[in-house]
Amino acid sequence: MYLITRFLPLPRLISSQTLVLSFTREGASCRQLHCQPSQGRNLFPQSGLICPPLRPLLAPTSHPQISITRHGTNFFNKLPAQKLWKGVISVSKHGAQKGRGRGAGRKLAKDLNRGQVIGVGAVNMVWPGLNAPIIRGQEVVQQQMLGPDPDRHRKLLEIRDKMGRVRFRKVNPLERGWTGTKMGGKKIGPPDPVGNDTFEGFESVVLEYKVVSHMRGDGGKFRRVSVLSVTGDGMGLAGFALARAPAPNTALSMSKNRAGQRLIKIPLYNNHTILHDFHSQSGITEVFVRKMPEGHGLVCHRALKAACEIIGIKDLHVYIKGPKNVREVVKAFFLGLMKQKSYQQLAEEKGLHVVELRKEQFNYPKVLASPVHAPLRTLSDIPPNENLDFSTYVMGDRVMLKPVEEPSSILPLLPKKGRQPEGRETFLRKYKERRNFRRALIDLITEYGDERSFLAKQYPEAWKNYGRRNWNNDSDDDE
Amino acid sequence: MALLERTFFSLTSKLNFKGMRHILIPDTPTIVIPVRGAKQKYHPDSFIGFRVEPRENHNRQYVSHPLIYKDADPAPRFMDARVRAILKDLTGCDHSKVFRHRALLSISAPEIVFFTDEQLKIAQNDAKIKADKLLSMPPVVKVRAEEVQDISFDPALQGIMPNFKIVFTDISLGIPDNKRIIVVRENSGKLRHANGAERQRMNEIYNPRKGRKHYVSELFTAKCLPDVLARGQYEFVLDRACLQFEPDEPEYQSVVAYVYEALDKKQHYDSLLSTRHYGPMLFFLVWHKCLNNFLEHHLMAGRLDVASQVVKLYCLLHQKSDVAKAMTDFRDPMHVVQTFVSLECMDTSARVQLALKQCKELLRSQQQVEQNVAAALGQSS
Structure with a gap:
């Protein structure tokens, strides 16, 4: 008898007629159930519950027989829930070694009781003492049926669907760093305040994040996390630092805090690019940095791009010669930034006016600096072999190897010599049709x-x- | 003409309509034939007849304005050295405005160079010449005549091309657009010189200018122009008009007059300072005697010298006026302006007189301040 009440939601079978069952019992499970409206006994003789006359929910009253049959035994009705769930969510030893059942998409056991409340079922009933108070004010609350709740089943399913899978928090694409899974390129906030000094308007970005290890006499392999990060205010104040710590979070915060202690002021040209082209070196890594006009953007190694965004440089081109080790590249770049000369300094060094000519201003000669302390030289003072070319002078007489340009797919191709694989003549003939x-x-x-x-x-x-x-x-x- | 006729007859059999292209023009259907001079070699197949049809947007109308130079020819006055000197002087040459940042198709990093003093002076001198070039004023001329000259009448050629008129254009090299021979054979057998619209269209076909459109841009219609001018983009419209039209076209003069009027109403004269359009704008105002707003604006700001220069310009342009006759001496600006206001602005605008009064007070207070400063510094004036 108790099995019936457990397996069958009671109100489903209640009809206006007396519900009569005949059943057999085998082991612990109910094998066969027959509901016959015309014959049988009262379901709850002891409980004293009075079944109110209700609308039949499962079958119309005229239906002669309701039959729910489950044949035989199987694992589903033999095993306890815990073991059943294990069958669903477990991963084989081989699979676990391969990394299955980890990360996003991992299956978890569902708690099917979640969302279910005692006294609330498919039929919306008021049960005084169960899901309602027995006395409300001066009145005794009567057992009664409320209208059906059409959303109940859907809500239950929704709650169940939310369980059972591991989901990661949605991260804005701009905050995912370079690859989405690694720390490189991710922002980690400003350095922590030191005393009353806060780093307002600062932002830090991870340039390199890796696990490093060495052997120790006492404990064997000793692993630590090494983090290289750069911090800055986007207005020319920036610093970079490397920190190692056993815990990732410690390493990250150590790195950015250390970077906050090593700030340098980087002079910017019109708040968008560097003062002049420069060459710099760290180890055998060389960087050739070129000043670029407004709107050009950052064309460089991704670590330098991230660093430039933090510094406040918006337009730049960097060519790296030699190994692209992030630490060396960043070090060379920062060294070069620090060694930039102001226009006044250059004017003093050369004893000449430093003049800017812009194409979009019809090459109007705008004097950026004139020598004040050094005497202004004339043409006769300048030896014939002196380098007067500004670009090579600031580059330290080095010339950048220009990489071969690839044709842009966005802008209309300009017919340039040696650019088209098919040959210039063929290209021009084809291009003629679409040039306008x-x-x-x-x-x-x-x-x-x-x-x-x-x-x-x-x-x-x-x-x-x-x-x-x-x-x-x-x-x-x-x- | 005989050559053109001969060429035409030799070509009528050759005219191959398969090779014709459709070009849009605001006129009746026309056949256009290019002709080269006798001395130049040509390939017989180089003569192609174009069928020219009315352009799609021919319903669009440019803005019209009554104040175009249609009666007297302003060109001699505009070319007068004294007039040009005044216009150039009042235009000014602020290098930061003349050489302001202009949008280019391609961007490049600014070039930095080392200059000695001599090199810098040469570069600055070049910039001055360049500024003069950038500030050279668009010509002010009389609007072109609409009547055309007939050349001959040949009844034998009547209806030779039904529903078409035939335009012959001399496309020899080295001929300026206004000297090019362009003639039209009407369907009635009449041979005449092409009118202004036809000339302009033919020149556009054979000698296109960069940036010039063959359709009526919506910018110059009464629908769009007020909005653009309300945004204060006077120079943009004037530049576009210079690009689109010839100076003797009535459309050009209408558009330009429309802009000047809008600008005068709002007294935004300063927006054209140090541009090539300031001179023609001032010339327009003086020529058509619409100086009240201009004088008021400058007198309120205490710019008596500008006002007196303009009066001088007025005397040069209107030599038979009372002011020109009364004015003998231009040395005292206050006297000059006062004479002008009393003779020309007495009954037209009380605002100018009020502005003159205010200008006097402003100058007096300025003088007072200077005296006070001098006294405080212990100098005796």
Whole structure:
């Protein structure tokens, strides 16, 4: 009897007629159940519960027989829940060695009781003393049926669906670093305040994160985490530092705090790029850094790009010669930044005016600095073999090896010699047909607000948006 | 002309309509034939007839303005050295504005060079010449005549190309656009010189200018222009007009007059300072005697010298006016402006007189301040 009440949600079988069951019992499980409305005994003779006359939920009253049958035995009704779940979520030894059952997507046991409350079921009933108080105010609460809750089943399923899988927190794509799984390129916030000095407006970024180890006499292999990070305020104040610690979080915070103690002021040109081109070296890693116009962007190693964003440099090109070891590259770059000369300094060194010529200002000679302490030299004072080329002078007479340019896929290809694999003549012949496409497109958009040719009026299907908007009733649409 | 005729007859059999292309033009259907001079060699197949049809946007109208130079020719006055000197002087040459940052298609890092003093002076001198070039004023000329000269009438050629007129254009090299021979054979058999619109269209076909559009840009229509001007983009519109039109086109003069009027209404004269458009704008205001706002603006700011220069310009342009007759001596700016206001602005604008009064007070207070400063410094004036 108790089995029936356990396995079958009671109200499901309640009908206006007396519910009669005949059943057999084998072992611990119920094998066969028959509900016959016309014959049998009261379900709850001892409990004294009065079943109210209810609408049949499972079958219409005229149905002669309700039959729920489960044949035979199987693992499902023999094993306890714990073992059943183990069968679902466990990973073989071989699989575990391969790393299965770890990380996102790992299966977990579901708690099927979650969301279920005693006294609340599929039929929405008020049971005084179970899910409602017995006396409310002066009145005794009566047992009664409320309207059905159509969302109950869906909500239960929702709660169950949320369980059973490991999910990672959604991280904004901009905060995922370079690869998403490793720490490199991830931001770790400003350094911790020292006393009353806070690092307001600072941000730090991890440039290198790796596990390093060495052998110790007492404990064998000793592992630590090594973190290289750079911190800065985005306005030319920045520093970088390396720190090692056994725990990852300790290493990260140590690194950024140390970087915060080693800040240097980097002079910027118009707050967007460096003062001048420079060459710098650390170990056998050499960097050739070129100043770039506004809007060019950062074209360099990803670690330098991250460092530049932290420093506040927006336009730059860096060519690295030699090994691209992050520590060496960053060190060489920072050394070069520190060794930049101001225009005044250059003017004093040379005894000449330092003048800026910009194409977009018709090469108007803008004097950046003139020598004050050193005498201003004339042409006759300058020896014939002196290097007067600004670019090579600031680069220390070094010339960068220019990498071969790849054709850009975004901008229209300009016919340049030696760029097209098919040969210049063939390229030019083909390019002739589309050389004005971009300009024509801009003209069309200015003229019609869309990409449509003069043919579109006569042949509307020639317009790429054919069918989406009506060509003839444009003005009507606008209204 | 005989050559053109001969060429045409020899070509009528050769005209191959397969090779014709469609070009849009605001006129009746036309056949266009390029012709080269007798001395130049040509390949017989180089003569291609174009069928030219009305352009798609021919319903669009440029803004129109009554104040175009249609009666007297302003060119001689505009070319007068004294007039140009005043215009250039008032335009000014602020290098930070003349050489301001302009948008280019490609960007490059600024170049830095080492200069000696002599090299720097040469570069600065070059910049001055460049500035003069950038500030050279668009010409102010009379609007072009619409009547065209007939050349001949040949009844035998009547209806030779039904529904078409035929345009012959001399496309020999080295001929400026305004000297190019362009003639039209009407369907009635009349041979005449091409009118202004036809000339402009033919020149555009054979000698296109970069940035010039063959359709009416919406910018110059009454729908868009007020909005653009309300944003204060006077120089942009004027630059675009210079690019799009010839100075003697009525469309150009209308657009430009429209801009000047909008600018005058808001007294935004300073936005054109150190640009090539300031001179023609001032010339326009003086020529059409719309100086009230200009004088008021400058007198309120205490710029008496500017006002007196403008009065001088007025006397040069309107030599038969009362002011020109009354004015003998231009040395005292206050006297010059006062004479002008009393003779020209008495009944038109009380605001100018008020501004003159305010200008006087401003100058007096400035003088007072200077005296006080001098006294405080212990100097006797």
